[in-house]
Amino acid sequence: MVGGLKNVVFCSADANIRSMNEDDHANVLPPATLAREKKFQVVYLDDELPNFEFLFEGFTDRFQFHKFTDGDQAWKELSQADPDVFITDIAHPGSDGWELVKRLAAKKVTYPIVVVTGYNDSAFEVFCKKQYPKLKVTVIIKPFGADDFLKQLTALVRD
Numbered sequence: 193m194v195g196g197l198k199n200v201v202f203c204s205a206d207a208n209i210r211s212m213n214e215d216d217h218a219n220v221l222p223p224a225t226l227a228r229e230k231k232f233q234v235v236y237l238d239d240e241l242p243n244f245e246f247l248f249e250g251f252t253d254r255f256q257f258h259k260f261t262d263g264d265q266a267w268k269e270l271s272q273a274d275p276d277v278f279i280t281d282i283a284h285p286g287s288d289g290w291e292l293v294k295r296l297a298a299k300k301v302t303y304p305i306v307v308v309t310g311y312n313d314s315a316f317e318v319f320c321k322k323q324y325p326k327l328k329v330t331v332i333i334k335p336f337g338a339d340d341f342l343k344q345l346t347a348l349v350r351d
Contacts, residue, residue: 232254239281241261263292274301277304277345278305282311293329306332314331316331
């Protein structure tokens with residue numbers, strides 16, 4: 193343990209190995225400064241969930257993650273309740289990220305959508321902004337650092 197934090201190694205098939213340390217958490221709000229007392233609800237969809245467990249472990253005091261590996265299962269959750277943030281990969285079993293964004297646009301959701309993808313292409317974000325200008329879509333390219341991801345997530349739930 194480093195300064196009370198776990199030293200976590202982030203690695204996926206297309207990612208560089210990276211360790212988290214105390215600096216990775218420097219710009220993430222501590223629980224006492226969040227505007228609300230309940231946990232932020234985050235629906236997280238990715239077929240490589242084991243590679244992202246480090247995101248869930250250290251931040252369960254602020255965020256409650258509803259984790260899915262299949263787009264159709266995630267859609268059942270999204271069609272019944274609105275989370276504070278929806279995070280999805282583009283390619284996974286069941287309905288893919290393109291289809292889910294299309295359905296969410298038809299549902300006229302107002303919560304942020306974060307697309308994490310290994311495709312280093314801005315086409316998805318450009319498409320969403322043109323096709324669905326009212327959606328709040330952000331694209332994050334894998335591999336990404338935990339600090340950047342959590343800063344983004346914290347900023348989204350504050351807005």
